[in-house]
Amino acid sequence: MDDLPTVAELVQRQWRDHRVGLSCQDLALSRHQTAAGAAARAALLVDLMPRGAEPHFGVLLDNTPEFPLWLSAAALAGAAVAGVNTTRRGPELARDILHTDCRVLITERARLPLLDGLDLPGVRVLVTDDEAYAELLAPYADAVPGESTLGPVGPGSRMLLYFTSGSTGAPKAAICTQGRLAAAGASLARHFRVGEDDVHYICMPMFHGNAVIANWAPAMAGGASVALRGRFSASGFLDDVRRFGATYFTYVGRAVQYLLAVPERPDDRAHTLRTGFGTEAGAADAARFEARFGVRLIEGYGSSEGGAAIQRTPGAPRGAIGRAGPADDLAVVDPDTGRECPRAVFSASGRLVNGDEAIGELVNRGRSLFEGYWHHPEADAERTRGGWYWTGDLFFRDAEGFLYFAGRTDDRLRVDSENLAAAMIENILARWERASAVAVYAVPDPVSGDQVMAALSLRDPARFDPQEFAAFLSAQPDLGTKMAPRFVRVLPELPLTATNKIHRSRLRAEGLASREGTWWRPPGEGDYRELT
Numbered sequence: 001m002d003d004l005p006t007v008a009e010l011v012q013r014q015w016r017d018h019r020v021g022l023s024c025q026d027l028a029l030s031r032h033q034t035a036a037g038a039a040a041r042a043a044l045l046v047d048l049m050p051r052g053a054e055p056h057f058g059v060l061l062d063n064t065p066e067f068p069l070w071l072s073a074a075a076l077a078g079a080a081v082a083g084v085n086t087t088r089r090g091p092e093l094a095r096d097i098l099h100t101d102c103r104v105l106i107t108e109r110a111r112l113p114l115l116d117g118l119d120l121p122g123v124r125v126l127v128t129d130d131e132a133y134a135e136l137l138a139p140y141a142d143a144v145p146g147e148s149t150l151g152p153v154g155p156g157s158r159m160l161l162y163f164t165s166g167s168t169g170a171p172k173a174a175i176c177t178q179g180r181l182a183a184a185g186a187s188l189a190r191h192f193r194v195g196e197d198d199v200h201y202i203c204m205p206m207f208h209g210n211a212v213i214a215n216w217a218p219a220m221a222g223g224a225s226v227a228l229r230g231r232f233s234a235s236g237f238l239d240d241v242r243r244f245g246a247t248y249f250t251y252v253g254r255a256v257q258y259l260l261a262v263p264e265r266p267d268d269r270a271h272t273l274r275t276g277f278g279t280e281a282g283a284a285d286a287a288r289f290e291a292r293f294g295v296r297l298i299e300g301y302g303s304s305e306g307g308a309a310i311q312r313t314p315g316a317p318r319g320a321i322g323r324a325g326p327a328d329d330l331a332v333v334d335p336d337t338g339r340e341c342p343r344a345v346f347s348a349s350g351r352l353v354n355g356d357e358a359i360g361e362l363v364n365r366g367r368s369l370f371e372g373y374w375h376h377p378e379a380d381a382e383r384t385r386g387g388w389y390w391t392g393d394l395f396f397r398d399a400e401g402f403l404y405f406a407g408r409t410d411d412r413l414r415v416d417s418e419n420l421a422a423a424m425i426e427n428i429l430a431r432w433e434r435a436s437a438v439a440v441y442a443v444p445d446p447v448s449g450d451q452v453m454a455a456l457s458l459r460d461p462a463r464f465d466p467q468e469f470a471a472f473l474s475a476q477p478d479l480g481t482k483m484a485p486r487f488v489r490v491l492p493e494l495p496l497t498a499t500n501k502i503h504r505s506r507l508r509a510e511g512l513a514s515r516e517g518t519w520w521r522p523p524g525e526g527d528y529r530e531l532t
Contacts, residue, residue, distance in 0.1 A: 003182075003183070003186045003221070004182060004186075004221075005154075005155045005178075005179055005182060006075065006153060006154060006155055006157070006178040006179065006182055007071075007072075007075035007159055007178045007181055007182050007185075007217075007220065008075040008076050008078075008145075008146070008153050008157075008178065009182075010075070010182060010185070010220040010221060011035055011038055011072045011075050011076055011145055011220070012035065012076075012145045012146055013223075014031035014032060014034055014035040015032060015035045015036075015144075015145055016032055017030070017031035017032055017035075018030045018031070018032050019031055019196070019225070020225050021033070021034040021225050021226065022034045022065055022068060022069075022225065022226050022227075022228070023199075023225065023226070023227040023228070023244055024063075024064065024065050024227070024228040024229075024230075025230075027065060029065065031225075034068075034069065034072065035072070035145050036141075036143070036145075037069045037072075037073075038069055038070075038072030038073045038075075038076055038145065039073075039076060039140075039143040039144055039145045039146075039147070039148070040073075040137055040140040040141055040143045041069055041070055041072075041073035041137070041140075042073040042074075042076040042077040042079075042143065042145075042148050042149070043140040043143040043147070043148035044136060044137060044140050045057065045073060045074075045077050045079060045104065045148075045150075046077055046148045046149065046150055048103075048104055048124055049079070049103060049104065049150060050103055050122075053101070053103045054080075054101040054103075055077070055078060055079040055080060055150045055151070055158070056079065056080045056081075056082060056100055056101045056102050056103065056158075056161065057070075057074070057079060057080075057081065057082070057102050057103065057104035057105065057106065058081075058082045058083075058084045058096075058097050058100065058102035058104070058105045058106065058123075059081055059082070059083055059084060059105075059106045059107075059206075059207070060084040060086060060105060060106065060107040060108075060111050060114070060115075061086075061106060061107060061108055061111070061128070061206075062086065062108070062110075062205075062230040062231055063202060063203070063205065063206050063211075063228045063229055063230050063231065064108065064128070064228070064230060065228065066106065066108075066128045067206045067228075068206070068216060068226060068228070070106055071206075071212065071216065074159060075153075075159060075178060076145050076146060076148070076149070076153070077148060077149050077150050077153075078149045078150045078151050078152065078153040078157045079150055079158075080157075080158035080159055080160060080161050080175075081159070081160055081161065082096070082097070082100040082102055082161040082162075082163075082173065083160070083161075083162050083163070083206060083207030083208065083212070084096055084097060084105075084207055085163060085171075085205075085207055085498050086111065086114075086205070086207065086498065087497075087498040088114075089114065090117075090118070091118075092170075093114060093115075093118065094118045094119060094120060095170060096163060096171065096173075097120060097123060098120065098123075099170075099173065099374070099375065100161045100173050100374055101374075102123060103122060103123060103124065104123070104124045104125075104126065105120070105123050105124070105125045105126070106126050106128060107125060107126070107127060107128070108127060108128050108129050109127055109129050109130065112127065153178070154178070154179075155177060155178055155179025155182070156177050156178075156179060157177060157178045158175055158176075158177055158178075159176055159177055159178045159180075159181050160174075160175070160176035160181065160209075160212065161173040161174070161175060161176075161374050162174055162176065162207070162208070162209045162212070162304070163207075164304050164305065172373040172374075172376050172379050173373060173374040173375075173376075174209075174304060174305045174306075174371075174372075174373055174374075175371040175372050175373065175374055176209075176213070176306065176371065177371060180306055180369055180371065181212075181213065181217050182217070182221065184213050184214075184217055184218075184306075185213075185216075185217030185218045185219075185220055185221035185222075186218075186221040188214060188217070188218035188221075188277075189218040189219075189221040189222030189224075191312075192218065192248065192275055192277070194218050194219065194221070194222025194223075194224050194248070195222060195223065195224065196222075196223040196224065197224075197247075198219070198222065198224035198225070198247045198248055199224060199225050199226075199227055199244050199245050199246045199247050199248070199272075200215050200216070200218070200219035200224050200225070200226050200227070200246070200247075200248045200249070201227050201229070201240060201241060201244060201246035201248065201249040201273075202215050202216060202226060202227070202228050202229065202249075202250075203228075203229040203231075203232045203233070203237065203240070203249065203255075204232060204250055204251065204252055204255070204499065204500070205231075205232075205498060205499060207498075208252070208498075208499045209304050210250055210251075210252045210278065210279075210499070211250065214250045214277060214278070214300075215248070215249070215250045218248075219248075224247075224248070227240070227244035227246055232255060232258075232500065234255075234258035234259050234261065234262050235262055237259055237262075238265075238268070238271060241271045241272065241273050242270075242271055242272070245272045246271075246272060246273055247272055247273060247274050247275065248273075248274070248275045248276075248277070249273065249275075249276055249277075250276070250277050250278050251276060251277075251278035251279075251281065251297075251500075252278050252279055252280060252499050252500055252501060253279075253280050253496065253497070253499060253500035253501035253502065254280075254437055254494070254496060254500050254501070254502060255278070255500050256276075256278075256281040256282075256285050256286070256289055256297065257281075257285055257436055257437050258500075259289065260285060260288055260289060260292070260436075261436050261459065264292065268292055268293055269292075269293060269294045271293070273293070273295050274295065275295070275296070275298065276289070276295055276296070276297040276298065277297075277298050277300060278297070278299070278300070279299060279300065279301065280501065281297050281299060282426065282427055282430045283318060283319055283427055283430075284427065284430040284431050285430060286299065298312055299312070299321055300312055300321070301321045301322075301393075301403075301405060303370075303389075303391045303392075303393070305370050305371075305373075305383070306368075306369035306370055306371065307364055307368045307369065307370035307383065307389035307391060308328070308330060308362060308363075308364040308368070308389055308391050309325070309328070310322045310323070310324060310325075310330070310403055311323060311324070311325045313402070316402055317398070317400075317402055318350075319404055319427065320398070320402035320403060320404050321402075321403055321404065321405055322402065322403065323401050323402055323403065324401070324403070327366070327367075328364065328366055328367075329364065329365040329366035330362060330363070330364055330365070330366075330403070331362075331363055331365055332358075332359075332360040332361070332362055332363075332395045332396060332397050332403070333360050333361060333363050334360050334361075335360065335361040335390075335409065338386065340360075341357060341358050341359065341360035341396070341397075342354065342357050342358055343358065343397055343398060343399050344358040344396040344397060344398045344399075344404070345358070346398070347477075347478070349477030349478050350477070350478045351477065351478035351479070351480060352396065352424065352478075352480075353480075355396065355406075355418070355419060355420060355421065355424070355480075356418045356419045358396040358397075359394055359395070359396045359406050359412070359419055359421050360394070360395070360396070361390060361391065361392070361393065361394060361395075361409055362391045362393050362394070362395040362403070363388045363389060363390050363391065364388060364389040364391070365387075365388050368384070368389040370383065370384065370389050392408060392409050393405065393406075393407070393408060393409065394406035394407045394408065394409055394411065394412060394421050394423070396421075405423055406421030406422075406423050406424055407421045407422040407423035407424075408504075410505075411423065411440075411441065411504065412442075413440075413441075413442040413450045413452060414442075414449040414450050415445075415449060415450055415451065415452060415482045416449065416482055418482055420452070420480075420482060420483060422439075422440040422441060422442075422504075423440075424483070425440045425452065425454070425479075425483050425485075426438050426439065426440045428476050428478060428479050428483070429454060429456075429485075431472075431476070432469065432472050433459070434458050434459055434460070434465075434468075434469075435456050435457070435458060435459070436457050436458060436459045437456070437457045437493075437494045437502065438454060438455070438456055439454065439455045439494055439502045439504055439507055440452060440453070440454050440455075440485070441453055441455075441504050441507050441508045442508065443486075443487060443508075443511045443512055444511075451486040451487065452482075452483065452484070452485045452486055452487075453485060453486065453487040453488070453489065453507075453511075453512075454485040454487070454488050454489070455488075455489045455490075455491055455494055455507050456488060456489070456490050456491070457490075457491050457492060457493050457494050458490065464488075464490045464517075464519065466488075466519055466527065466528035466529070467527065469488065469528065470521075470526050470527050470528055473526075474526065484521070485521070486520060486521055487512065487518060487519070487520045487521075487531065488518070488519045488520070488521075488528060489507075489514070489517055489518045489519075490517045490518075490519070491517060494507075495507065512531070515531050515532065518530070518531040519531060
């Protein structure tokens with residue numbers, strides 16, 4: 001595999017390659033057809049973009065073939081794609097489109113109602129499943145990749161403007177250049193030994209960085225073909241894998257838990273899949289997935305903005321992600337003082353015994369690939385204060401240098417003057433076989449600090465058994481005395497973000513306001529009773 005410095009060159013490499021390159025439902029396009037379609041769209045974009053405008057356009061689509069075609073078109077034309085979250089509504093949706101200076105918006109008829117009543121001055125809307133769209137593209141059918149550009153195309157050309165979490169304010173649009181995206185794709189393609197016979201199955205939403213950076217880009221770099229699912233479907237997952245011959249997929253959030261919730265079948269291991277790569281599956285669910293489907297899930301860590309990454313290390317201890325790369329200077333520091341935290345100490349049972357001092361924020365003190373946020377200098381300054389890149393994620397590090405994820409900085413709990421990390425407690429609670437999903441978060445203590453609250457959804461509709469749950473907790477050797485939930489809320493399903501991550505900010509905001517299905521454990525007691 002030859003590393004190419006731009007995504008545009010990866011697209012051009014597909015020209016005159018007549019093997020299957022892009023599949024979705026009953027549609028299959030060759031790699032040449034994919035490159036030709038991208039060239040036609042690039043030429044159209046060049047003609048539509050107003051003179052002097054930022055070379056940005058938005059894509060408001062499910063995972064249809066038009067999405068990767070327009071990604072490739074952006075690369076060829078030297079434009080940037082703003083992946084617009086399909087769950088945004090009203091003024092928030094308009095704000096995302098206008099904030100990123102989009103002058104063209106690519107959408108489909110199913111999404112047009114979202115645009116009703118929105119004030120989008122200067123934005124040209126193209127509807128991909130409309131006859132007028134086909135007529136608009138027709139004159140560009142003979143376009144050749146690289147002939148139509150909005151300016152010089154190189155590694156520094158903006159390629160993506162993708163929105164990060166907006167849980168503490170309006171989402172920020174992180175910048176990713178062609179050079180960074182091509183390099184990320186090449187790195188993952190080498191790591192997972194992606195080749196021309198591989199098929200990358202994309203079922204996570206393409207407006208999110210996971211699907212583009214961790215799935216589409218390594219497919220392009222390694223020469224693999226791409227198979228799309230319009231929206232993630234747990235029940236349709238294995239059927240899709242078999243239909244397309246998929247060998248690789250990515251996941252985020254609760255996707256793995258949804259797959260495990262599908263009733264088992266005798267042929268669960270009859271498929272071509274060999275690798276799953278993603279985040280937040282949890283050690284217990286990853287083990288269940290491998291035992292059932294015969295596929296190892298590889299948990300990785302990389303900040304969405306490119307500021308820090310952890311290499312998956314063979315032989316890493318249970319629960320660890322890996323070590324910092326040899327050229328990286330990653331540290332776990334106290335976010336208030338900036339001093340490096342002491343190394344983690346574990347009991348014989350594997351419980352972290354010095355979490356109060358060992359857990360801190362992961363920072364990159366060396367070279368960072370962070371390229372900034374679009375029109376957000378305050379966020380840039382906060383992210384890079386003191387010359388370091390601050391990830392906003394909690395970690396701890398053991399004596400051998402292995403790094404363990406402990407949650408987001410806003411997932412930290414302060415219980416009886418001790419700092420706890422929600423992710424650590426979640427990993428323990430996820431061992432309870434009745435639970436299909438777990439979230440741990442802080443609720444205010446009536447005196448000071450926090451109390452631990454857990455939200456659970458169950459694998460079957462049976463009523464929550466508080467005695468059984470309490471017995472499970474008491475049997476966990478690594479559950480510290482302050483880690484057991486004071487409050488437990490049982491829900492049919494946990495609220496999710498658009499990328500299948502648990503919506504913790506909503507759970508924190510609701511707190512104890514909803515008493516239905518909520519249980520509590522009085523101080524000094526081990527049993528739970530209904531909260532009235």
